[in-house]
Amino acid sequence: MLHAGRVLRFDEVRGYGFIVPHEGDEDVFMHANDLLDEKYQYKAGSEVEYELEMGDKGPKASRIRLLGAPASSGGTRESTPPDPHGDYSDVLSPAELRGELTEALLQADGSLTGDQIKRVRSSVIELARSHGWLES
Template identity: 85%
Template sequence: MLQVGRVLRFDEVRGYGFIAPNEGDEDVFMHANDLLDEKYQYKAGSEVEYLLEMGDKGPKASQIRLVNAPEPSRSTSGTGPVDPHGDYSDVLSPVELRNELTEALLQADPSLTGDQIKRVRTSVIELARSHGWIES
């Protein structure tokens, strides 16, 4: 039976993660062998369709497909969308990015003025928006 949900997390290196189904309350296990798109495209928050099966340890997804697959843009230089630390990444809203940028800028250089911080934030948020790195 075809189901829809959102990726909670997916570890590309380990090859597994979990989906929060739109219907139901139990998270669904996902494995890289069951992905129909490139595994680097499966990020936290991505909407997916999948067939629900019952595995030995609970619900398991198979034939997992991204609902809105992004255009391939993976870098071969090793600086592409893969997190080198193996952490799970989330897509931030513009407000969340602004708040995190403010904290990072103040930590890096406490002497920055409010106007300087605003100019840098605006520039970085526009860059992130133009690349689809933040939610619209």
Template identity: 60%
Template sequence: MLTVGKILRFDDVRGYGFIVPNDGGEDVFMHANDLVDEKYLYQAGREVEFYLEVGDKGPKASEIRLVSPPPATARPARVALPRVGDDDVDDDTVDVLTAEEFRAELTEALLDADGTLTAAQVKRVRARLVELAADHGWVEG
């Protein structure tokens, strides 16, 4: 079944990530072997269409293609952000993420910490931590 969704996270070095289907439901696993275009073009927030399959560990995307053409720019440059404790950080401002931004960064952190986590494990841990962050007002929305 052809489905449309947005990339939640994709690590082009490791070659995998997750898609959030537009019609709701579980996040869908995506792998670099199933990409139609160059893998560096698949970035968080980009809309894709794919065939939804059921894999051994849950929903899996195949024949993943970008819905809109890639931007004219090449790979985006990574920007170094100041960390807590840096001397040049303005203590009067706090970067509060939206729940979706927090979820995306959290997914990346979990996969960086332990690449053996299954999609189901990542989703359970992420859901609880997003709930905790929302309870404490650490995220917007």
């Protein structure tokens, strides 16, 4: 079954990154070996479609292709609707905020436990909801 999401981040040099599923589930690991398009085309915010597998460390995407980009094999692709918030949106989905918070917390303090990260994320997401900073 195909799933859709948005690239949270992708490190072209290291060859891996994460996808935030549109379904709001846990972030999905992505690896350059599973990309159907050229890896330089995968940027944060890119809409993608992928098959979901369970890897050794959690959900993993395979057969990842960009949506709305020119096809690498000569076929055509449907384009995705434009983002109503534009490229510089301050409004995120709860899943996008959760993913970005996780990255920020891990970069700020790599010694945080999973439970600590979950508690901080939950508090910040509730704060963002109370101010209307998240998409409905």
